[in-house]
Amino acid sequence: MKVHIPLGENRNSHIGLFSNAWPSARKDFRTPGDESWKIYAMALRDLVVSGDSAVIVKGLADENRQVRAICARALGFLRSEDSVSDLSAALCGDEWATVRLITADSLGMIYSDYAIESLRSAKKSEEE
Numbered sequence: 001m002k003v004h005i006p007l008g009e010n011r012n013s014h015i016g017l018f019s020n021a022w023p024s025a026r027k028d029f030r031t032p033g034d035e036s037w038k039i040y041a042m043a044l045r046d047l048v049v050s051g052d053s054a055v056i057v058k059g060l061a062d063e064n065r066q067v068r069a070i071c072a073r074a075l076g077f078l079r080s081e082d083s084v085s086d087l088s089a090a091l092c093g094d095e096w097a098t099v100r101l102i103t104a105d106s107l108g109m110i111y112s113d114y115a116i117e118s119l120r121s122a123k124k125s126e127e128e
Contacts, residue, residue: 044073047070053075056078056083057071057080057083057086065098068090069102072099072102075106076102076105076108076110080110084112087103088118090103091104092125104119
């Protein structure tokens with residue numbers, strides 16, 4: 001049974017907390033002695049538990065690249081077919097390679113015909 005907890009107003013608090021702990025310039029997920037990875041895990045958990053892919057997909061356009069990455073990851077865990085076009089756009093257009101990598105992974109997790117075609121198209125355009 002899938003539980004749906006709308007993020008609504010809380011979306012900003014969840015993503016804001018994460019964004020403050022994980023600034024866009026941060027280069028690594030774990031730095032020795034840094035416990036902020038726990039905030040990443042809690043934010044990812046809360047996004048996935050919310051099940052609100054329509055709200056999470058908005059994070060793909062966030063100015064903080066870490067937020068874009070975590071939202072792409074959450075959409076993959078949700079297997080959100082409604083987000084495939086947005087994930088495809090991020091796969092082909094995000095400036096940060098990590099976001100593109102996580103987006104490709106999430107499209108693979110969704111594994112719908114449209115998601116697989118998006119991956120094939122991205123690969124084809126990269127080869128050209």
